Amino acid sequence: MKESLSIWQIEKINEHRREREKSFIIAEKPVTIFLNDKEIITLLATPENLKELAVGFLLSEGWLREDKPVESIELEPEGFVRIKVKYRTSLTEKLFLKRTITSGCGRGVIYYNVLDALDMPKIRSRQKISGAMVFDLMQELNRRSLLYRQSGSVHGAAIADPEGIKIFCEDIGRHNAVDKVLGRAFLQGYSPQGKILLTSGRVSSEILVKAAKRRMPFIFSYSGPTDLAVQMARELGITLAGYVRGHRMKIYAHQERIKV
Structure with missing residues (x-):
């Protein structure tokens, strides 16, 4: 944690006042x-x-x-x-x-x-989860995002199941954050197949492919997806939901797996 943050003296403008303060800056x-x-x-x-x-x-x-x-x-x-x-x-x-x-x-x-x-085989999971569980998982992702709360400059990603988040990482890059949780799962011998991918960042086609290769049938994001990600989710059998905030979300693909 310490090596990921540094403290810098900065100047802040608040309406008509200039103030000097110390600020946490994320490392790159x-x-x-x-x-x-x-x-x-x-x-x-x-x-x-x-x-x-x-x-x-x-x-x-x-x-x-x-x-x-x-x-x-x-x-x-x-x-x-x-x-x-x-x-x-x-x-x-x-x-x-x-x-x-x-x-x-x-x-x-x-x-x-x-x-x-x-060309990958379609994911044909019959697993269903409740909307309430999705909201709880995203809230847990937010609670774990310590670097984000201190710097406001990172993305979080997690692998979860219905019991909660199993692996969590943060990084300045949303792709990196996803690769970190997938890498940790591999090193720990934990299979992400059939599990849930959570991300704070935009779901692009590259993120979608990372999940599809690991046979993960669910992707939930605090942000939104790209059109290519939506197309690929629908064709590859991945439930994709974005703007998961509070008790609301938008489901873009395979909504039948989410129970209200």
Whole structure:
């Protein structure tokens, strides 16, 4: 927590008065991810849970296999995360051949075409949850967002089930926050399949694909979705709801899974 925040002297204007005060500022650091000694990407992130971020990113991009363990993870002071696996990844030769500029902060890169995700098998979950449970989960997400309350400059993400939030992380990037919770789930041996993804940020197609790859049938957000995310949610069988605030929400896809 301490390394994620710094205190700066700032000046504030309140109507016609100028005031000096100390303010918490969120940290932003470059994080370079290596897989089997090959540099993959440098992300800008909040400097906590960086091993989880690296694993989650590589899982989301298809570099790591869910059914194979990671041999080792090392975090170096320079912000380098070095991951080693004993198997060969077929994407190595495609590193610079198929990249997509994302809608995330800092013009992120993903190494696949999001539209290819439409070829994934549809999620046919019969699980249903109540609207009251959705509201409770989002309130719990807000309660856990300590960095946000102190700085106002981060996103929160969580993996939850009907009993509550199981994994929670924060980051300056909404994609990073989701990758962190997915990476932590992998490292803890906790399967996100059939679980709920919560996010404070906009649900873009990239976020939707991250959940679809993990076979998560529910995404709930404090913000709204993009039109491509709605289209993909409807085709891939994911219940998508946004603007979950107080006791209200808007359901964009597969509303039959939410009971009033």
